[in-house]
Amino acid sequence: MLKVPDHQVAGHKGGHGQPGPLIDDSGRFYKPLQDDDRGAIEAAFYTSFSSNTRVPDHIRRFFPVFHGTQLIEASDGSGQRPHLVLEDVVSGRSHPSVMDVKIGSRTWYPEASEDYIQRCFEKDRKSSSLCLGFRISGLQLYGSEESELWKPERKLVQNLSADGVRVVLKNFVSSNSPIDPNLNPDCAFASSVYGGSSGILAQLLELKSWFEDQTIYHLNSCSVLMVYEKKKVLKGGSSDAEVKLIDFAHVTEGNGIIDHNFVGGLCSLIKFISEILTSPDECTTKVCLQNSDNKNEILTSSNECTTKVCL
Numbered sequence: 001m002l003k004v005p006d007h008q009v010a011g012h013k014g015g016h017g018q019p020g021p022l023i024d025d026s027g028r029f030y031k032p033l034q035d036d037d038r039g040a041i042e043a044a045f046y047t048s049f050s051s052n053t054r055v056p057d058h059i060r061r062f063f064p065v066f067h068g069t070q071l072i073e074a075s076d077g078s079g080q081r082p083h084l085v086l087e088d089v090v091s092g093r094s095h096p097s098v099m100d101v102k103i104g105s106r107t108w109y110p111e112a113s114e115d116y117i118q119r120c121f122e123k124d125r126k127s128s129s130l131c132l133g134f135r136i137s138g139l140q141l142y143g144s145e146e147s148e149l150w151k152p153e154r155k156l157v158q159n160l161s162a163d164g165v166r167v168v169l170k171n172f173v174s175s176n177s178p179i180d181p182n183l184n185p186d187c188a189f190a191s192s193v194y195g196g197s198s199g200i201l202a203q204l205l206e207l208k209s210w211f212e213d214q215t216i217y218h219l220n221s222c223s224v225l226m227v228y229e230k231k232k233v234l235k236g237g238s239s240d241a242e243v244k245l246i247d248f249a250h251v252t253e254g255n256g257i258i259d260h261n262f263v264g265g266l267c268s269l270i271k272f273i274s275e276i277l278t279s280p281d282e283c284t285t286k287v288c289l290q291n292s293d294n295k296n297e298i299l300t301s302s303n304e305c306t307t308k309v310c311l
């Protein structure tokens with residue numbers, strides 16, 4: 001039985017006349033192939049990547065397993081449509097905290113159309129992509145109460161400044177509520193989620209070492225998906241933190257050239273996460289996430305805050 005995923009944090013969602021992803025009970029994620037060349041490019045990437053013997057096994061685990069394409073009924077009832085059949089990265093987790101981070105200071109690439117380049121350029125300029133080399137595309141995080149789920153409006157998190165990004169990366173691994181203005185992110189779970197030999201930082205470093213050498217693919221506009229199980233962490237168990245790369249609709253051939261745009265963004269994300277691990281209390285900012293009606297201000301403050309960032 002296919003259903004709409006509860007834990008999608010970014011990308012195209014079903015509704016408003018467009019099909020969205022579906023999941024099944026056996027841990028598979030069905031992504032509708034987009035009509036234009038994006039669908040064909042992503043399917044070609046997964047096909048090439050799955051059989052490419054130059055990709056080391058320890059790197060394959062950072063990509064969802066690919067089970068081919070399949071014709072299934074689209075989520076919007078528009079009839080049968082081809083879908084990529086992928087491993088569902090959040091399957092088996094009851095309270096997954098999830099963050100989608102789009103890597104690269106530039107999400108466009110020279111082979112794209114002029115119109116696409118302009119749209120990407122505008123988004124990169126307005127978001128943290130241009131200055132940091134990545135942007136948070138979307139996230140959800142569970143609080144300490146099982147019923148508490150924070151899923152901020154995507155446009156708010158995408159356009160955060162460096163200070164804002166730092167606070168949200170701290171919120172992601174904190175035990176206290178991101179929407180209580182009186183609470184600073186305590187980074188209580190930083191060491192179990194970001195740290196350790198199998199934590200998110202170690203996984204990102206392993207990826208980085210491959211991307212510093214590989215010249216097969218250029219992963220334009222691709223995301224790092226960071227996932228962990230909040231329920232287990234709250235009980236003192238392992239975070240089961242996982243990093244996966246997703247969204248290959250704009251992959252181009254590397255042609256012997258290192259993907260500097262991807263490597264640069266990855267290094268920047270690594271730096272932010274390393275700093276949270278080494279100095280979790282250090283902060284100079286106060287982030288104010290304002291709702292679209294501009295009425296309800298949600299403040300997330302940190303120790304010794306001196307700057308106020310408003311959206």
Ligand SMILES: O=P(O)(O)O[C@@H]1[C@@H](OP(=O)(O)O)[C@H](OP(=O)(O)O)[C@H](O)[C@H](OP(=O)(O)O)[C@H]1OP(=O)(O)O
Binds near residue numbers: 011012102221249
């Ligand atoms: O439609 P939008 O404005 O939500 O833009 C989509 C992006 O959403 P965002 O900029 O993060 O809000 C979306 O970004 P995310 O995957 O959500 O990070 C994609 O960039 C998508 O383009 P494509 O399918 O990769 O070619 C973008 O879709 P297209 O506009 O290119 O169809």
Ligand SMILES: Nc1ncnc2c1ncn2[C@@H]1O[C@H](COP(=O)(O)OP(=O)(O)O)[C@@H](O)[C@H]1O
Binds near residue numbers: 138
């Ligand atoms: N294999 C997967 N398993 C679980 N969730 C996924 C998977 N791939 C994508 N997602 C979810 O869907 C969102 C959008 O995915 P993405 O491939 O970027 O779509 P789009 O091409 O529409 O931007 C991600 O932010 C994530 O929440």
